[in-house]
Structure formats: C-alpha cells, structure tokens
Amino acid sequence: MPFAVHVLGLAVFAQGTSEFMLSGLLSGIAGDLHVPLGAAGLLTSAFAVGMVVGAPLTALACRSWPRRGALLFFLGVFVAVHVVGALTPSYGVLLATRVVGALANAGFWAVALVTALALAGPHRRARATAVVVGGVTLACVVGVPAGAALGELWGWRSAFWAVALVSLPAAIALLVAVPGGTPGDVPTVSARSELRALARPRLLLTLLVMAFVQGATFCTFSYLEPLVTRVTGLGAGWVPVVLALFGVGSFAGVTLAGRLADARPAAVAGIGMTALAAGWAALALTAASPVAALVLVLLQGALAFGTGTTLITRVFRLAPDAPTMAGSFATAAFNVGAAAGPWLGGLALGAGLGFRAPVWVSALLMCAALAAAGLPALSSRALSAARSDAGAPTE
Numbered sequence: 520m521p522f523a524v525h526v527l528g529l530a531v532f533a534q535g536t537s538e539f540m541l542s543g544l545l546s547g548i549a550g551d552l553h554v555p556l557g558a559a560g561l562l563t564s565a566f567a568v569g570m571v572v573g574a575p576l577t578a579l580a581c582r583s584w585p586r587r588g589a590l591l592f593f594l595g596v597f598v599a600v601h602v603v604g605a606l607t608p609s610y611g612v613l614l615a616t617r618v619v620g621a622l623a624n625a626g627f628w629a630v631a632l633v634t635a636l637a638l639a640g641p642h643r644r645a646r647a648t649a650v651v652v653g654g655v656t657l658a659c660v661v662g663v664p665a666g667a668a669l670g671e672l673w674g675w676r677s678a679f680w681a682v683a684l685v686s687l688p689a690a691i692a693l694l695v696a697v698p699g700g701t702p703g704d705v706p707t708v709s710a711r712s713e714l715r716a717l718a719r720p721r722l723l724l725t726l727l728v729m730a731f732v733q734g735a736t737f738c739t740f741s742y743l744e745p746l747v748t749r750v751t752g753l754g755a756g757w758v759p760v761v762l763a764l765f766g767v768g769s770f771a772g773v774t775l776a777g778r779l780a781d782a783r784p785a786a787v788a789g790i791g792m793t794a795l796a797a798g799w800a801a802l803a804l805t806a807a808s809p810v811a812a813l814v815l816v817l818l819q820g821a822l823a824f825g826t827g828t829t830l831i832t833r834v835f836r837l838a839p840d841a842p843t844m845a846g847s848f849a850t851a852a853f854n855v856g857a858a859a860g861p862w863l864g865g866l867a868l869g870a871g872l873g874f875r876a877p878v879w880v881s882a883l884l885m886c887a888a889l890a891a892a893g894l895p896a897l898s899s900r901a902l903s904a905a906r907s908d909a910g911a912p913t914e
Contacts, residue, residue: 521638521639521696522696523634523638523693523696523697523698524635524638524639524647524650524651525650526689526692526693526696526697527590527631527634527635527650527651527654527693527697528650528651528653528654528657529654529688529689529692530590530594530627530631530654530686530689530690530693531627531628531631531651531652531654531655531658532654532655532657532658532661532662532685532689533597533654533658533662533682533685533686533689534597534624534627534628534654534658534682534686535654535655535657535658535659535662536658536662536665536666536682536685537566537597537601537620537624537679537682538566538570538621538624538658539658539659539662540662540666540667540678540682541559541562541563541566544666544667544670544675544678545559545562546559547670547674547675548562548613548675551674551675552608552609552610552613554610558610561614562613562614562617564858565614565617565618565621566617566618566620566621566624567621567854567857567858568618568621568858569617569618569619569620569621569622569624569625570621570624570625570628570850570851570854570857571625571851571854571855571858572622572625572851573621573622573623573624573625573626574625574626574628574629574847574848574850574851574854575844575847575848575851576622577593577622577623577625577626577629577847578626578629578630578843578844578846578847579844579847580626581593581626581630582713582843582844586630586633586634586637586697587693587694587697587698589626589630590627590630590631590634590693590697591690591693591694593623593624593626593627593630594623594627594686594689594690594693595690596619596620596622596623597620597623597624597627597686598683598686598687598690600616600617600619600620600623601616601620601679601680601682601683601686602679602680602683603616604616604617604620604676604679605676605677605679605680605683606676625847625850625851625854628846628847628850629843629846629847629850630843630846631651631846632648632651632831632835632846632849632850633835633843633845633846634697635647635648635650635651636648636835638697642781643781644781644832644835644836645776645777645778645779645780645781645784645828645829645832646777646778646781647777648777648828648831648832648835649773649774649776649777649778649780649828650777652773652824652827652828652831653770653773653774653777655769655824656766656769656770656773656824657766657770659762659765659766659769660763660766660767660769660770661766662685664759664762664763665681666678666681666682669681712840712841713838713840713841713843713844713845714841714844716838716840716841716844716845717838717841717844717845717848719837719838721837722834722837722838722845724891724892724894725830725833725834725837726834726848726849726851726852727852727891728792728830728888728891728892729827729830729831729834729849729852729853729856730852730853730855730856730859731856731884731885731887731888731891732792732795732823732826732827732830732856732884732885732888733823733827733852733853733854733855733856733857733860734855734856734857734859734860734863734881734884735795735799735823735856735860735880735881735882735884735885735888736819736823736824736827736856736857736860736881737856737857737860737861738860738861738863738864738877738878738880738881738884739799739802739819739860739864739877739878739880739881740765741860741861741864741877742861742864742868742874742877743758743761743762743765743816744758745868745874746806746812746874746875746877746878747761747812749874750806750807750874750875751806751807751808751809751812752807752809753809761812761813761816764813764816764817764820765816765817765819765820766820767817767820768816768817768818768819768820768821768822768824769820769821769823769824770824771820771821772820772821772822772823772824772825772826772828773824773825773828775821775825776791776824776825776826776828776829777828780828780829780832781832784829784832784833784836787825787826787829788826788829788830788833788892789892791822791825791826791829792826792885792888792889792892793889794822795819795822795823795826795885796882796885796886796888796889798815798818798819798822799819799878799879799881799882799885800879800882801815802815802816802819802878803875803878803879803882806875806878827853830849831849831853834846834848834849835849860880860881860884863877863880863884864876864877864880864881865877867879867880
C-alpha cells in the first residue's frame with residue numbers, strides 16, 4: 520500500500536478525534552462559556568449537520584482542483600478553525616467553527632477517499648478504503664480518550680490545541696507523500712454527468728443501507744455508558760474499557776474487511792449485515808452478563824466498521840464514472856446514520872423503554888438495512904416472474 524494512503528489515514532485520525540471528542544468535554548465547555556449543557560451538546564449536532572450538507576457541496580466546489588491542493592486546503596481550514604475555537608470566549612464563534620470545521624472535514628473525506636483509491640489501484644480498493652476509515656477507528660481508541668484526558672487536566676481548550684498540532688505533521692506529510700499529479704486529478708466528466716450517475720437505483724439503495732448500518736452502530740455506541748453501568752452492572756471505571764474494546768474491534772474489523780472485500784465484497788457485506796442484526800439482538804438480550812456484553816461489544820465494533828468499509832467500496836464500484844461525488848455521498852450517508860442513530864436511541868430512552876432500548880433500535884435498523892439490501896433481488900425475481908407469465912424470455 521502506498522505510503523501516501525497511510526498519510527491520509529493519519530489526517531483522518533486527527534479529524535475523527537475532533538468529531539467525537541466533545542462527548543468528554545461538554546461540561547467544561549458549558550461551564551467556561553456560561554451556556555446550558557444542551558447548548559454545548561449542539562456543538563456535536565452542528566458538526567454532524569455540517570458533514571452531511573458539506574460533503575456534496577465541497578466536492579462539487581473542488582472537483583476540478585488538483586487533489587493534493589484540495590487536501591491541503593481543507594486540512595489548513597480545519598487547523599485554523601481549531602485554533603480559533605481554542606482561543607475564542609464566544610459560544611457563537613465556537614459554534615461557527617464547528618460548522619466550518621465540519622465542512623472542511625467533509626471536503627477532505629470526499630477527496631481523500633477517491634485519492635486513496637487512485638493511488639492504490641483497482642485491485643486494492645477495499646484495502647485503501649480500510650486504511651482511510653481506520654483513522655476514524657483509531658480516533659475512537661486513542662484520540663477521543665486522550666482528548667478527554669487533556670480536557671480533565673488542562674481544560675477543554677487544550678484538546679482543541681492538540682487536534683490542531685496533530686494535524687500539522689499530517690499536512691507536511693501530505694505535501695511530501697501525495698504526488699502533485701495524482702491519477703484522475705483532471706475530471707473527465709462534467710458535474711452534471713456525475714450527479715446523474717449517482718441517481719442509479721442500486722447506488723441509492725447502497726447509500727441508504729450505509730445510513731442504516733451507521734445509524735445502528737452509533738445508536739448503541741452513544742448509549743453504551745448507561746447500558747454498561749445500569750444493565751450490565753459494571754462500575755463507571757469500566758466505561759473507558761468498554762469504549763476501547765469497541766474501538767479495538769472496529770480497527771480489527773476495518774483491517775480484516777480491507778483484505779477480504781476486494782475479492783468477495785458482496786459476501787462480506789451480506790454476512791456482516793446479517794451478523795450485525797443478530798449481534799445487536801444478542802447484546803440486548805444478554806446485556807446483564809458482563810462477559811457476554813464485553814465480548815459482543817468487541818465483535819459488534821469489528822462487524823460494524825468492517826461492513827461499513829465494504830459498503831463504501833461498493834459505492835465506488837457502482838459509480839466508477841462519478842468518483843469525486845461518489846465519495847462525498849458516501850461521506851454524507853455515513854454521517855446521516857451517525858446523526859440519526861443517537862437521536863432514535865434517545866427517543867427510545869425518552870419513551871421509558873429502558874436502557875436496552877437503543878440496542879433494540881440498532882437491531883431494527885439492521886433489519887431495515889437487510890430489507891433495503893434485498894430489494895434488487897426481489898425486483899429481479901418479480902420482473903422474471905412477470906416476463907414468464909407473459910411468455911417473454913427471461914434473462
């Protein structure tokens with residue numbers, strides 16, 4: 520795998536840390552800026568919305584830019600807004616930096632995915648995607664706990680400074696490692712043609728499946744703390760361990776899927792989604808057992824991110840004539856799920872359904888993903904049956 524692909528993963532690690540680290544900093548931000556805790560929580564929502572909206576918009580805006588230049592621009596904006604966020608005494612300015620930072624992150628993601636695939640070549644697409652997505656899983660394992668620890672020691676602003684500092688070596692490495700003439704730098708089709716290519720039914724269904732899978736993942740992940748402490752019966756000190764287990768599983772799943780999905784992508788995605796649906800249901804049923812809960816958290820992390828990586832690769836396979844916009848829509852679908860899953864889990868908790876409820880919601884979302892994934896097969900069978908009834912030859 521080209522060294523430049525690993526550099527892209529390093530940059531994604533820094534940005535993924537920023538996306539998820541606020542979960543451990545909200546109280547400090549609220550107290551320092553004199554805003555309610557709910558207002559501090561909106562900083563996370565603003566980032567998610569910025570990622571969803573920003574992915575296609577930034578991809579359209581920069582599709583004709585040289586890819587190395589686009590990557591450096593987005594990473595530079597990302598660093599700048601974190602410096603502003605670390606310095607500002609204003610909640611409004613901090614909120615604005617989260618939106619702008621999300622737009623830059625979304626643009627970077629879209630360009631990074633297509634650049635990694637171009638550098639790796641057609642036979643290592645899944646492995647290249649795994650390296651880039653692996654940056655997010657490492658952020659969950661290392662970056663987010665480290666950000667929380669920095670916030671505890673030196674205040675929430677130190678975590679913002681750390682993200683900016685970690686991004687600088689990635690920027691230097693990008694400048695050196697990513698070639699100026701990355702294959703595919705000059706678009707061969709118009710933006711309108713790319714957007715038309717994205718209207719293909721199978722591609723839209725794949726994006727919908729991605730949103731369901733990520734929704735299921737982040738629905739349970741967001742509420743692991745109350746599940747572990749109030750259902751499993753483990754102490755609060757176990758929460759970082761459980762989160763780390765999920766992260767370790769995620770990294771292992773991404774790595775394994777990267778090696779398997781290039782050869783058999785449909786099998787990896789199908790088995791992964793089926794196992795995820797069964798695994799979330801099993802976790803909901805056995806959450807009171809510490810051993811079962813810990814094992815299933817590890818396995819579900821591996822399955823969730825391994826399946827997600829495979830689906831991202833499938834998006835590019837289905838839209839070879841829309842590489843830039845395909846990456847942006849995959850990014851948007853990922854973040855639609857990341858935003859909708861915790862919201863649905865919160866609704867289930869608010870309805871008084873208990874602390875296992877978000878896990879059951881995850882299982883239902885995976886059933887929806889399996890149903891959506893099966894639609895093309897059902898449609899083909901219905902068409903074949905109709906042709907047979909009409910006396911027409913079937914394909």
